[in-house]
Every structure is written in C-alpha cells, then in structure tokens.
Amino acid sequence: MDVPARPRVVMRGITKTFPGVKALDGVDFTLAPGEIHALLGENGAGKSTLVKVLTGVLAADAGTVELDGVPIRVASPAAAQDLGINTVYQEVNLVPTLSVAENLMLERQSSRFGLISWRKTRERAEAALARLKIHVDVGRSLGSCSLAIQQLVAIARALDRDTRVLVLDEPTASLDAHEVEGLFTVLRDIRARGIAIVFITHFIDQVYAIADRITVLRNGRFAGTGTIAEVPRMRLVTLMLGKQIESHYAERPTTESIDQTGAPVIAATGLGRARWLEPIDLSVRAGEVVGLAGLLGSGRTETAKLLFGAERADKGSLVIDGVPVTLRSPGQAIRMGFGFCPEDRKHEGLILDLSVRENLILALQCRRGWWNRVGQAEQNRIAAEMIAALGIATPDAEKPVGQLSGGNQQKVILARWLAAKPRLLILDEPTRGIDIGAHAEIVGLIRRLCREGLALIVASSELEEIVAFSHRVAVLRDRRKVSEIVGADITQSTIVEAIANS
Amino acid sequence: MRERRLPILATIAVFVLLYALGGLHFNHFLSTGVFGNLLTDNAFVIIAGLGMTFVILSGGIDLSVGSMIGFVGIAMATMVAHGWHPLAAIAVLLVMGIVLGALMGWIIDAFEIQPFIVTLTAMFLLRGLCFVISLDSVPIKHPFVEAFSDFHLALPGDGWLSGPALVMLAALAFAVVVAHFTRFGANVYAVGGDAASALLLGVPVRRTIVGVYALNGAFGVLAGATYAFYTSSGYPLAASGVELDAIAAVVIGGTLLTGGVGLVIGTVFGGLIQGLIQTLIIFDGSLDSWWIRIVIGGLLFVFIVLQKLIMRSVTALGASAAPG
Numbered sequence: 001m002d003v004p005a006r007p008r009v010v011m012r013g014i015t016k017t018f019p020g021v022k023a024l025d026g027v028d029f030t031l032a033p034g035e036i037h038a039l040l041g042e043n044g045a046g047k048s049t050l051v052k053v054l055t056g057v058l059a060a061d062a063g064t065v066e067l068d069g070v071p072i073r074v075a076s077p078a079a080a081q082d083l084g085i086n087t088v089y090q091e092v093n094l095v096p097t098l099s100v101a102e103n104l105m106l107e108r109q110s111s112r113f114g115l116i117s118w119r120k121t122r123e124r125a126e127a128a129l130a131r132l133k134i135h136v137d138v139g140r141s142l143g144s145c146s147l148a149i150q151q152l153v154a155i156a157r158a159l160d161r162d163t164r165v166l167v168l169d170e171p172t173a174s175l176d177a178h179e180v181e182g183l184f185t186v187l188r189d190i191r192a193r194g195i196a197i198v199f200i201t202h203f204i205d206q207v208y209a210i211a212d213r214i215t216v217l218r219n220g221r222f223a224g225t226g227t228i229a230e231v232p233r234m235r236l237v238t239l240m241l242g243k244q245i246e247s248h249y250a251e252r253p254t255t256e257s258i259d260q261t262g263a264p265v266i267a268a269t270g271l272g273r274a275r276w277l278e279p280i281d282l283s284v285r286a287g288e289v290v291g292l293a294g295l296l297g298s299g300r301t302e303t304a305k306l307l308f309g310a311e312r313a314d315k316g317s318l319v320i321d322g323v324p325v326t327l328r329s330p331g332q333a334i335r336m337g338f339g340f341c342p343e344d345r346k347h348e349g350l351i352l353d354l355s356v357r358e359n360l361i362l363a364l365q366c367r368r369g370w371w372n373r374v375g376q377a378e379q380n381r382i383a384a385e386m387i388a389a390l391g392i393a394t395p396d397a398e399k400p401v402g403q404l405s406g407g408n409q410q411k412v413i414l415a416r417w418l419a420a421k422p423r424l425l426i427l428d429e430p431t432r433g434i435d436i437g438a439h440a441e442i443v444g445l446i447r448r449l450c451r452e453g454l455a456l457i458v459a460s461s462e463l464e465e466i467v468a469f470s471h472r473v474a475v476l477r478d479r480r481k482v483s484e485i486v487g488a489d490i491t492q493s494t495i496v497e498a499i500a501n502s
Numbered sequence: 503m504r505e506r507r508l509p510i511l512a513t514i515a516v517f518v519l520l521y522a523l524g525g526l527h528f529n530h531f532l533s534t535g536v537f538g539n540l541l542t543d544n545a546f547v548i549i550a551g552l553g554m555t556f557v558i559l560s561g562g563i564d565l566s567v568g569s570m571i572g573f574v575g576i577a578m579a580t581m582v583a584h585g586w587h588p589l590a591a592i593a594v595l596l597v598m599g600i601v602l603g604a605l606m607g608w609i610i611d612a613f614e615i616q617p618f619i620v621t622l623t624a625m626f627l628l629r630g631l632c633f634v635i636s637l638d639s640v641p642i643k644h645p646f647v648e649a650f651s652d653f654h655l656a657l658p659g660d661g662w663l664s665g666p667a668l669v670m671l672a673a674l675a676f677a678v679v680v681a682h683f684t685r686f687g688a689n690v691y692a693v694g695g696d697a698a699s700a701l702l703l704g705v706p707v708r709r710t711i712v713g714v715y716a717l718n719g720a721f722g723v724l725a726g727a728t729y730a731f732y733t734s735s736g737y738p739l740a741a742s743g744v745e746l747d748a749i750a751a752v753v754i755g756g757t758l759l760t761g762g763v764g765l766v767i768g769t770v771f772g773g774l775i776q777g778l779i780q781t782l783i784i785f786d787g788s789l790d791s792w793w794i795r796i797v798i799g800g801l802l803f804v805f806i807v808l809q810k811l812i813m814r815s816v817t818a819l820g821a822s823a824a825p826g
Contacts, residue, residue, distance in 0.1 A: 097695035097762035
C-alpha cells in the first residue's frame with residue numbers, strides 16, 4: 001500500500017495504556033495533505049485514543065508523531081491548535097452557556113486597542129457560518145440551538161483557522177441527510193485546499209461517499225490501510241471485525257410471538273403535547289416490535305419520551321393493559337413495567353460515575369420502591385448474570401460505567417431494564433454510535449426479547465435495522481405520525497416513500 | 503429576546519421597584535443625597551462583590567473575602583501606626599492578596615479541591631492573623647486618610663460622590679472591561695460554562711482559574727482598604743460575614759451560581775438592592791433591623807428560583823429542537 005511522497009502526519013508505534021486496558025499497541029498512522037482519510041474500527045479499537053494523542057488531549061506512553069516531517073510533541077489541545085491540528089469531537093465540545101459567536105471565536109476574538117471588538121468578532125462568526133451555509137442568530141446561546149446546529153458550529157470553528165489537519169470524530173452522527181451532503185461539499189472544498197482530514201465514522205456508506213483512503217484499527221492495533229478502491233466493503237468489514245460476517249439481517253421477524261388475544265400492552269389514542277408532538281395513535285402488543293422511523297427532528301425521540309412519561313402529554317389518552325392511565329412521571333412508568341433507553345446515553349441514560357452494578361440495579365430498585373432495598377448478594381448475582389447474558393465487556397461489575405465503550409454502555413442500560421423484568425421497552429436509537437459487531441448483537445437482542453414476549457418500541461434512524469426487527473413501523477414526519485406500515489410491506493423503500501410522500 | 507439577559511432585567515426591575523416604593527412613601531427619598539450615601543455605604547461590599555462575580559462566573563466560590571477585608575484593615579492600620587504611608591501599605595497588601603488568591607486558584611485547579619474548602623481555609627487563616635496582629639481596634643490617623651474622607655464630588659442636588667463611591671465606580675469600570683472586553687474575561691465565562699469543553703477549545707483553564715482568584719484577591723484588598731478608610735480604623739472582627747453579602751449581591755445581580763452566565767453590572771445592582779432594603783427599613787423606623795436580613799433572604803430565594811426557571815426554559819428549548 002503506497003505511502004504518499006510527503007505525508008502531512010506520520011504517527012509511529014503509538015502506545016497508550018489505561019489501567020487494565022492497552023488502548024493502543026504500537027499503532028502506525030500516515031496522513032497525506034489533501035486527502036480525506038477515514039479512520040475506522042469497532043468501539044474500543046482505539047480510534048478515539050489515537051485521535052486524542054494527535055490532538056494533545058492524551059499523552060502517548062510510547063511512539064513518535066511527525067507533522068510535515070518535523071517531530072512534534074503535542075502537550076495540550078491549545079498546542080495542537082497552534083500547530084494547525086483542529087478537532088471536532090463526537091460529543092459537541094462547546095460551551096452551552098456562551099453564545100454561538102462566543103463559542104466560535106473563543107480565544108480568537110478580534111481586538112482593537114487590546115480590547116475585544118464584539119462587533120467585528122460577531123461579523124467573523126457570521127462569515128464563518130455563512131461559508132457552511134448556516135444562517136443562525138450568532139447571539140443566541142448555544143445550548144438553545146439544536147444538536148445539528150451545535151455540531152455545525154463546532155465544525156465551522158475548526159475550519160476558521162489556518163488548519164493543516166482537521167479531525168472529525170463522528171461529525172455526521174447528529175446530522176440529517178441534507179446536512180451531511182452540505183458538510184461533504186465543504187469537506188471536498190477544504191480537501192482541495194490541501195488540508196488533511198481525518199474522518200471517523202460508523203456510517204460505512206459515508207466512507208465510500210467521501211473518503212480517499214481508509215485505515216482500520218482493531219483492538220488497539222493497526223489492522224490495515226489502503227485507498228477505498230483497495231478496500232472494498234467486505235474487506236473493510238473483515239478488517240474491522242477480524243472475521244467474515246454474513247450479510248446480516250437476512251430474514252424478517254416472524255409474527256408468531258405476538259399475543260393477539262388480550263389487550264395491547266400500551267395503546268395511545270390522540271396522545272400529544274403542545275409544541276412537542278402532534279396527537280399520535282400507537283399501540284403495541286406483547287411480543288411485538290413497533291419501529292419508529294423518520295428523519296432527524298421528525299418526532300421519534302418526542303414520541304418515545306411521551307410514552308415513557310418523561311414529558312407529560314396534554315392531549316389524548318393512554319390505555320395500559322386495557323386500563324386508562326395518566327402518566328405523570330418516568331417513575332410511574334417504571335412501576336408499570338416500562339423501560340426506556342434514551343438516545344443520549346451519557347446524560348439521560350447512565351450515571352457515569354457509578355459502577356456497572358450500581359447502574360444495573362437502578363430500575364429494579366425503582367420498581368420495588370425505596371423502602372425495599374435490593375440486597376448486596378442479589379445485586380452481585382444480577383450484575384454477574386447480566387454481564388454474562390449480554391456479553392458486557394468489563395473487567396468486573398465495580399468498574400465505573402463512564403469508562404466503558406459506547407456499545408457496552410448501551411448494553412448496561414438494556415441490562416438495567418431487563419433486570420427489572422419489564423413488559424414494555426422503549427429504545428431510542430439503541431445502535432447510535434455503536435460499531436457493527438455490537439450493532440448486530442443489539443439487533444439480535446431486540447429480536448430475542450420480542451420472542452420472549454416483551455413489547456418493544458424502537459426508534460431508529462437506520463432503516464436497515466428497523467426493517468430487520470419491526471412487525472409494524474410508525475413513520476413520523478414533522479412531529480406527526482404520517483403512516484403505519486405492517487408486516488410484509490415493511491421494506492426500506494416503503495418507509496422512504498412514506499417519509500417522502502403521503 | 504436573549505434568555506440569558508432575563509435575570510439582569512429582573513434585577514434592575516426590583517431595584518427600580520424598591521426605589522419607587524421609597525419615593526412614594528418617604529419624602530426626600532428620591533434625592534441625590536440618599537443615592538450618594540447608598541453608593542458610599544455599600545461601596546466595599548460591591549467591590550468585594552465584583553471580585554466574587556469573576557469567581558462565581560468561573561464556577562467557583564470565595565468564602566475568604568470577609569476575612570480579607572478585616573485583615574487588610576487591621577494590617578493597614580498597624581502599618582500606618584508604624585509610620586507607613588497608607589498607599590504603600592495598600593500596595594504591599596495588594597501584592598499579598600494577589601499572591602494568596604493565585605495560590606488558592608492554583609490549589610483549586612491542580613488538586614481539584616472544591617473552592618468552598620480552599621477558601622474556607624483562607625477565611626480561617628486570615629481571620630486568625632487579624633488577632634495575631636491586634637486584639638483591639640486600631641484607629642488610622644494619617645493626613646492622607648483624612649483627605650480621602652473629606653474628598654467628594656458634588657452631585658446635582660444635595661448629594662455627593664464620596665471617596666469610597668469613586669473607588670467603587672473605578673473598580674466597576676475596570677471589572678466591566680476585564681470581564682466583557684478581554685480574552686481573559688471570555689475565558690472565565692467559558693470555564694464556568696463547561697470547563698472540560700473550554701479546555702478542548704484551547705482555553706488555558708488553569709491560568710484562567712489562577713487569574714480569577716488572583717483578581718478576586720486584588721478586589722478583596724481594595725474592598726478592605728475602602729472599608730478601612732470608610733471607618734478610619736482597623737478591627738480584627740471587621741466585616742465578618744461580608745463574604746456572604748458579596749455572594750448575595752452577585753446572585754441577586756443575576757449571575758448563575760453554577761457559573762458561566764451573568765454580568766458584572768448586575769452585581770452593582772445586587773449590592774445596591776441590599777443597601778436599598780436597609781435604607782428603606784431605616785427610613786421606616788418602625789421595623790427592627792433584622793428585617794433587613796429577612797427581606798434579603800426572601801429576595802435571594804426568589805432570585806435563585808427565577809434563575810432555575812429561566813435556565814430550565816433555555817434547556818427545554820434546546821432539547822425540543824434536538825434531533826428526534
């Protein structure tokens with residue numbers, strides 16, 4: 001595999017050890033100017049660690065880094081920025097209390113007579129955003145903007161400098177198709193200016209749409225590199241997983257598991273909330289998976305939260321097991337046997353500083369009430385069971401959940417609800433930010449739970465997986481349910497049609 | 503409308519309301535004389551509050567400023583009694599305050615210790631040192647101090663701007679420029695909003711934290727000197743609990759206790775509101791002085807709840823616009 005004549009960045013033998021884990025083991029990485037280089041690997045492969053070494057967030061234990069032929073030691077993110085290495089992280093790392101302009105121009109404000117000129121600074125912020133074709137009031141506080149806008153602001157910030165290397169860590173995770181295309185246009189433009197771009201993503205299609213070369217890591221080691229022509233899809237997946245996997249999700253789920261006799265586990269009629277979700281009809285039976293499909297901002301998360309009582313409905317009615325119920329809080333929903341895996345795992349799903357065991361026990365404890373403590377022996381037993389049942393990769397049950405990879409964190413949330421023996425599970429983007437291997441495992445798990453008689457509502461932006469597990473699909477658009485597709489009619493094209501037309 | 507500006511508008515509304523209340527009920531309340539006294543009497547609390555604003559904006563807290571004011575007073579009085587010029591004494595104490603503040607900031611950031619504990623330590627240390635220097639009140643007798651006390655700029659009407667009021671206004675101007683028109687100030691807001699993100703955005707977080715507490719130390723010394731000039735004495739127990747008045751001024755002034763949001767000017771209004779309540783109760787004459795504390799306590803509570811509601815509406819806005 002050819003190495004360009006004058007690489008922009010050469011990383012050799014990078015090694016980084018965390019307590020108990022060798023995150024990187026002698027990894028080599030070469031980046032050429034004017035290329036978009038996809039860095040791929042499963043969760044825990046070491047992509048993020050490698051990038052953090054390059055951007056000065058972490059110091060490597062061993063190895064060398066050269067930038068344009070000059071050996072460098074990047075001591076801090078600020079030092080990296082001074083060298084022209086800019087990063088946009090997966091979780092938007094901006095300050096929500098500052099305005100858009102203040103975030104964009106932090107440490108780069110225009111000054112006059114030694115004092116900041118806010119007018120000029122704002123103008124530059126507007127110009128930087130206009131280059132990405134984003135038009136937003138730059139005086140707004142960032143926290144009040146949508147995640148998509150926040151992401152674009154982060155990218156605009158990274159571009160607003162003399163950049164030699166631009167690192168994008170899952171930049172498209174929260175963007176819709178239109179915004180992704182807009183971003184790619186910008187990326188092609190800056191590639192033409194000779195900037196080297198490192199592009200980390202889980203979307204394989206996007207790799208082949210935009211990248212020039214691919215480097216794959218596996219378990220902290222270098223697994224392979226090449227141009228996209230040299231690394232076709234099957235080879236890429238093989239490199240990432242280290243084994244051949246068959247084309248997944250071949251068959252559709254069977255309908256045998258659905259309990260057609262009794263009342264639905266949950267049936268919503270005209271359930272809605274002003275400025276949140278238009279009234280929606282939705283019912284789920286035991287042993288049935290109902291998919292929620294739609295574009296970004298279509299109301300998937302809103303529906304999930306409304307059904308779990310995380311937001312209170314102000315219209316319509318909810319019937320649970322044939323009994324009308326008004327949901328007032330998630331606690332009430334949990335006591336009725338509901339479980340909810342939110343989209344934003346780190347903020348809404350887990351308590352990162354608590355151990356795997358403590359996180360696992362939360363829902364069960366809530367169901368039992370606070371006076372009926374789950375005993376230590378039982379806690380240990382449940383934790384051990386769940387870690388084994390879901391294959392959670394953790395050295396032991398006492399490790400803080402924040403130190404696990406994304407896929408394993410998701411499994412911990414699922415395990416938490418399973419420990420509470422729920423009847424209805426609501427999953428919001430259960431596979432977001434998770435690698436292919438864990439992806440297939442989660443889809444398999446959804447199917448298994450459904451066969452075991454659980455009712456499931458799964459919101460997902462990935463049509464492939466919606467088709468793979470759903471008995472019925474509710475299609476949402478503009479916070480409104482526009483269509484329901486049943487059984488054999490569920491295909492990616494019917495869902496796309498429903499989103500586009502109706 | 504910028505949601506973040508709502509707390510400061512609420513502060514100004516309360517200030518205007520209290521002023522109008524006084525004007526309606528008492529003759530002579532709406533005079534520049536009353537206003538001038540308001541500025542003079544609250545100058546040292548507001549100066550301490552200006553430093554505290556930076557600390558709270560950065561996400562911290564400082565409990566030592568009351569002890570600092572007491573220490574500066576007694577140290578300055580003793581130095582003057584030993585023949586020092588007051589300005590020379592202030593210069594030495596200023597260096598001390600900045601070094602102590604920088605040290606506290608460094609300890610807070612380097613060891614990741616809560617500012618509450620670190621500044622509590624300094625509070626005990628400084629108060630203890632007050633008694634090492636003197637057990638009794640020490641008068642400050644120096645021509646410069648007398649000149650300072652006599653100095654004032656006439657306002658239209660019967661009022662005047664006294665020395666302490668002018669020092670406070672100068673400190674305010676300085677604080678506004680530093681907070682709103684320097685990179686250091688922008689970094690303070692960023693660190694208080696989200697320190698981890700700020701670090702990744704290239705903000706020198708440690709330097710900012712050290713700078714914040716050093717600056718706060720300087721404001722503390724200035725507040726102490728102003729108070730000593732104002733009372734023409736130093737007293738080892740002086741200004742006990744003033745750190746809490748300063749914190750109250752900042753919070754009533756619309757700065758979020760969680761950091762990252764607020765305006766320097768708000769603190770001035772926050773301090774003046776406390777002074778106004780005091781003035782109103784003194785004008786009234788029939789209410790006992792503890793009502794000052796009760797009213798301020800109630801007001802503080804209302805403001806904290808108000809801030810929480812505003813921040814909740816801001817985050818709800820973001821969440822509802824988030825991807826679904």
